[in-house]
Amino acid sequence: MKGTDYFADALGIKEHEVKDGYAKVSMQIQKTHTNALGFTHGGAIFSLADYAFALACNYGDNVAVAVEVDIKFLRPTVEGDCLTAEATRVSDGKTTGLYHVAVRKDDKLVAFFSGLAFKK
Numbered sequence: 001m002k003g004t005d006y007f008a009d010a011l012g013i014k015e016h017e018v019k020d021g022y023a024k025v026s027m028q029i030q031k032t033h034t035n036a037l038g039f040t041h042g043g044a045i046f047s048l049a050d051y052a053f054a055l056a057c058n059y060g061d062n063v064a065v066a067v068e069v070d071i072k073f074l075r076p077t078v079e080g081d082c083l084t085a086e087a088t089r090v091s092d093g094k095t096t097g098l099y100h101v102a103v104r105k106d107d108k109l110v111a112f113f114s115g116l117a118f119k120k
């Protein structure tokens with residue numbers, strides 16, 4: 001991906017592996033990522049998954065924007081947990097790409113994200 005994603009930086013997201021159609025990132029859950037229930041905020045989990053999606057579909061010179069995304073929150077997490085998000089391309093059309101992103105704490109699935117990207 002060209003340029004800097006300041007929002008991902010502000011959340012403390014780290015990149016582990018990025019290649020065409022694939023990305024793995026992680027985020028250590030801080031107090032500022034939590035909601036009033038003491039669980040990780042859905043918006044923080046969404047942003048982690050969305051960043052993995054963005055890296056996978058904007059690899060190298062590729063430029064793509066999200067047109068539709070969906071997320072299911074399957075398991076709560078808390079401050080101190082480390083979440084990983086792994087994005088994989090499952091369809092690669094002329095104008096669109098479909099990606100699945102699994103957010104995990106260790107081997108447990110925390111959220112499942114699906115994103116459709118439009119290639120510019």
Ligand SMILES: CC(C)(COP(=O)(O)OP(=O)(O)OC[C@H]1O[C@@H](n2cnc3c(N)ncnc32)[C@H](O)[C@@H]1OP(=O)(O)O)[C@@H](O)C(=O)NCCC(=O)NCCS
Pocket residue numbers: 035039040041042073074075076077108
């Ligand atoms: C909604 C929800 C309770 C439904 O769960 P379910 O599909 O019926 O499945 P389960 O009851 O087996 O719960 C799934 C896991 O979440 C854990 N869990 C559920 N409620 C929990 C709670 N209040 N505190 C801690 N862990 C909890 C369960 O222990 C289980 O983990 P395990 O498989 O390691 O034992 C669960 O999907 C969930 O908590 N999702 C996350 C919601 C969330 O954090 N949203 C974003 C911020 S509001």
